[in-house]
Amino acid sequence: MILNIFNGRNQLLQLFIIIAYAALIYFIPVSIADSNGYNPLYDLLINLIRGNGVLIKLLYIIITLSPIIVTHIFLDYLGVIERKNKYFLFIAPLLMFSNKDAWVISPPLVSLILIVIGSTYVLRTTEDDKSMSKLFSATLFFSIASLFYSVAVLNIVLLLIALNIFKQFNFRDALAIIISFTLPYIYLFTYYFVTDSFVENWSYLGTLFNNIGFDVIIFDTPFETAFEVVLISISVFIISTVLVNQRSNLIQVRKYVSFMFLGLLGSIILLLFAGDNTAFHFTIILFLVAIFYTMYFGGKIKVWVYEVFILLFLVHNLFLMWSLFYTN
Numbered sequence: 658m659i660l661n662i663f664n665g666r667n668q669l670l671q672l673f674i675i676i677a678y679a680a681l682i683y684f685i686p687v688s689i690a691d692s693n694g695y696n697p698l699y700d701l702l703i704n705l706i707r708g709n710g711v712l713i714k715l716l717y718i719i720i721t722l723s724p725i726i727v728t729h730i731f732l733d734y735l736g737v738i739e740r741k742n743k744y745f746l747f748i749a750p751l752l753m754f755s756n757k758d759a760w761v762i763s764p765p766l767v768s769l770i771l772i773v774i775g776s777t778y779v780l781r782t783t784e785d786d787k788s789m790s791k792l793f794s795a796t797l798f799f800s801i802a803s804l805f806y807s808v809a810v811l812n813i814v815l816l817l818i819a820l821n822i823f824k825q826f827n828f829r830d831a832l833a834i835i836i837s838f839t840l841p842y843i844y845l846f847t848y849y850f851v852t853d854s855f856v857e858n859w860s861y862l863g864t865l866f867n868n869i870g871f872d873v874i875i876f877d878t879p880f881e882t883a884f885e886v887v888l889i890s891i892s893v894f895i896i897s898t899v900l901v902n903q904r905s906n907l908i909q910v911r912k913y914v915s916f917m918f919l920g921l922l923g924s925i926i927l928l929l930f931a932g933d934n935t936a937f938h939f940t941i942i943l944f945l946v947a948i949f950y951t952m953y954f955g956g957k958i959k960v961w962v963y964e965v966f967i968l969l970f971l972v973h974n975l976f977l978m979w980s981l982f983y984t985n
Contacts (some may be wrong), residue, residue, distance in 0.1 A: 683714070683717075683718060684978075685760045685978055685981050686760070686981075687713055687714060687717045687760055687761070687762060688760070688761050688762070689703055689707065689713065689761070689762045689763075690761045690762065690763035690764070690934070690937060691933070692764065693764065693932060693933035693934050694764070694806075694807040694808070694932060694933075694934065695807045696764045696804065696805055696806055696807050697804055697845065698801070698804040698805045699764045699767055699804075699805045699806065702716075702767065702805075703762070713762065716762060717760075717762055719770075720762070720766055720767055720769065720770055721750075721753070721759075721766070723770045723773075724769045724770045724773045724944065725745065725746065725749045725750065725944075726746075727770070727773050727774065727777070728745060728749070728773055728944075728948065729743070729745045729746055729749075731777050731780070732745060732948070732951065735780060735910075735913055736907075736910065737910060737913055737914070737952060738951055738952060738955050739955060742951065742954075742955040744950070744951040744954050744955060745947060745948065745951040748947045748950045748951055748954075749944060749947040749951075751947075751967070751970050751971070751974065752888075752943040752944070752946055752947045752950070752970070753940050753943050753944050753947070754974055754977075754978075755884070755888065755943065755970060755973055755974055755977070756936075756939045756940055756943060757977055757981065758936040758937050758939070758940070759940050760981060761937060763934060763937035763940075764805055764806035764807070764934055764937070765806050765808075765931075765934055765937045765938045765940060765941050766937060766940055766941075767805045767806065768802040768803070768805040768806035768809050769940070769941055769944065771798050771799070771801055771802035771805065772798070772799065772802050772809065772812070772941075774798050775794075775795040775796070775797075775798030775799045775802065776795070776916075776917075776920065777795075778791045778792070778794045778795035778798065779791070779792065779795045779816070779819045779823065779916060780823075780913055780916065782795075782819070782823040782824060783823065783824075789830055789833055789834075792816070792819070792820060792823075792824075792830070792833075792834060793833065793834075793837050795816065795819075796813075796816055796834050796837040796838050797837060797838075797840065797841065799812050799813070799815075799816060799838065800837070800838045800839070800840065800841045800842070801841050804841060804842075804845065806934070808927050808930050808931050808932075808934065808938070809927075811923070811927060811930065812923065813834070813835065813838050814923070815919060815920060815923050816834050816838070817831055817834060818919055819916055819919075820834060822912050822915055822916055823912060823916075880976075884969070884973050887966075887969065888970075891966060892946050892949075892950075895949055895950055895953045896918070896921070896946070896949045898953060899914065899949050899952050899953050900914070900918060903915075914952070917945065917948055917949075918949075920945060921942065921945040921946065921949075924938070924941050924942050924945055925942060928942075
């Protein structure tokens, strides 16, 4: 029943459910995570808003809502989902906020919107387009994202793979991507040099390597253990089903899905390097998983078992919000 609401034309009811659910989500107190690595733009942003409750809440709303809205619009624009399919607007927050650390402004969460915008440029790249302007723009957004969340610097590998997916790979274009990725760092360290803080910040860059590793307790309670096992099992099934069924899609759509899957796979690998940001990094992974849920539900006949899963996620999230509210 819930899924049918988001696959129909009853936009008023859809809007009411989204607003009601968002009101519950944003009612939970928001905190700020430590930088945990070389994240100069994140440090600057947090210093600007720290101590101002209104700005903290406003920033949190922007960095959680904007990636969801932009991604939904772009999936529709690319033809990956049908126009009437509004699942992502519901499933993305449902999965993202199943993580108890989602109510924290953190480097991964702040970087997400920049990664999403960068990805929109990648997905608009075509083999016939002789210019590198779209990939160049995408690279800049990914690079700036890495200044908010240092581990995201490894996404340069994803951009080089994207070059091979959407264009014909050659070393000249690969070199252009690498150079454009370094430009924000060149500007930043030029500023450090001019302000006589180059040595200090160069040593600060070394903290990036002091915060590499996987540091999180996944199965902390029996209830969370059961939920996480169900979530992982369902996600593996849905993602594998979507990938297998890609043979019936247009070649361009297959390229889009391949890039999104590689992005998801890369985000999972980045967990090994996230260090103290590991718990917050799961929000990015769940956001990407929600894209595959949206594609899967959009192409399947709805059966009661899907509704059971959605209700399970809702009950889990409501219980999580209740426990967090009373804990704080």
